[in-house]
Amino acid sequence: MVQQYFEESHNILRQTARKFFEKEVIPYVNEWEDREEFPRSLYKKFGDAGFLGLGYPEELGGTPGDAFHMIAFTEELVRCGSVGFAAGIGSHGIALPPVLAMGTEEQKKRFVPPVIAGDKIAALAITEPDAGSDVARIRTRAVREGDRYRVNGSKIFITSGCRADFLTTAVRTGGEGYQGVSLLVIEAGTPGFGVAGKIRKMGWNASDTGELVFEDCRVPAANLLGQEGAGFYGIMENFQRERLSLAVIAHAVAQLAYEESLKYAQTRQAFGKPLTGFQVTRHKLVDMATRITIAREFNYRVAARMVAGENVTTEVSMAKNFACEVCDQAVYDAVQIHGGYGYAREYLVERLYRDSRILSIGGGTTEIMKEIISRTLKL
Ligand SMILES: Cc1cc2nc3c(=O)[nH]c(=O)nc-3n(C[C@H](O)[C@H](O)[C@H](O)COP(=O)(O)OP(=O)(O)OC[C@H]3O[C@@H](n4cnc5c(N)ncnc54)[C@H](O)[C@@H]3O)c2cc1C
Secondary structure, three states: OOOOOOOOOOOOOHHHHHHHHHHOOOOHHHHHHHHHHOHHHHHHHHOOOOOOOOOOOOHHHHHHHHHHHHHHHHHHOOOOOOHHHHHHHHOHHHHOOHHHHHHHHHHHHHHHHHHHHOOOOEEEEEOOOOOOOOOHOOOOEEEEEOEEEEEEEEEEEEEEEOOOOOEEEEEEEOOOOOOHEEEEEEEEEOOOEEEEOOOOOOOOOOOOOEEEEEEEEEEHHHHEEEOOHHHHHHHHHHHHHHHHHHHHHHHHHHHHHHHHHHHHHHHHOOOOHHHOOHHHHHHHHHHHHHHHHHHHHHHHHHHHHHHHOOHHHHHHHHHHHHHHHHHHHHHHHHHHHHHHEEEEOHHHHHHHHHHHHHHHHOOOHHHHHHHHHHHOOOO
């Protein structure tokens, strides 16, 4: 029997999300991209609709759901046409899992419900000016002083960092290397915490990407997640879901680019016929559709294996790299098919071209994914 990944509840969620986005998101996306910000009220709207709590425990206010609910939701969200908006509204998706996996019951009750209700914004702060791929090299130092940690250091490129209410933050509590890394929840109002700036970017313009500083920032020791030195494991565990999610975003962006290109190629006339009248254009579209189908199917397969509890670290890395490569080619060809219009802001493919560039960098670069794969292949 052919395995079906999506059942009725997934399809209902997809339709509900689509209707909601048509009313609350799609009409405003261009404005948010231009303003480089979307209204904070969107979090509450998403929270009330149950979208922020998808897959989170019901006792914390969550909505039941599995990986395929998340995938259906993400695919629909990408169809809104702003990956920056998707990243901003979804920053809790990387900030909360370490709280769930490593936090005490008290920590979970304190941090999770307000975020999935849309009352508070959560972000994940790992990257530093001198430590990106090399996570084990982070230098933000947290020194225990009685019932508090004194935190000094800085973070960069933090999605939702400028307006997050709390940040799941990687800090160094011990010596050099990954064993010295811990995760500490830092609340935005804590004295000594500051937003140094909002980074202007090539794409993902609707999302805020913050540069943060901690100067003698005194954080309650009760905000430590798990044991001192256990942070690296939390970060690595989180990466699997984030990477799969980025792979799904990549195939969804590619699909959107393909659909926009097909519509355009069927109507745009050149030399007395539509662009689809040229074999070269048809073949471009065929290659796009073929590669997108394969990327999507592989992503679904890896998700299903993850749901079944298998270790898919290698396959997640393969899925991310493959889907990003497919996406890069798709958005390139989409702009090419649109000609000069593909370079104009009014055309969606122009944004998709910019928004997709970060997918092969964020959450672990293509090169880092290859290093992971090469270890499994024992190269
Ligand atoms: C829009 C945006 C949003 C982001 N959101 C977040 C967020 O919410 N939270 C967060 O913590 N971070 C976030 N990041 C940071 C992101 O995860 C890092 O940019 C990424 O991990 C790469 O780190 P880096 O930029 O320091 O590059 P580097 O690690 O300095 O890499 C530079 C180049 O060297 C290559 N390289 C590095 N090491 C190796 C190696 N061992 N072998 C081969 N090549 C290597 C890389 O692949 C890359 O090509 C975001 C970044 C952006 C741009």
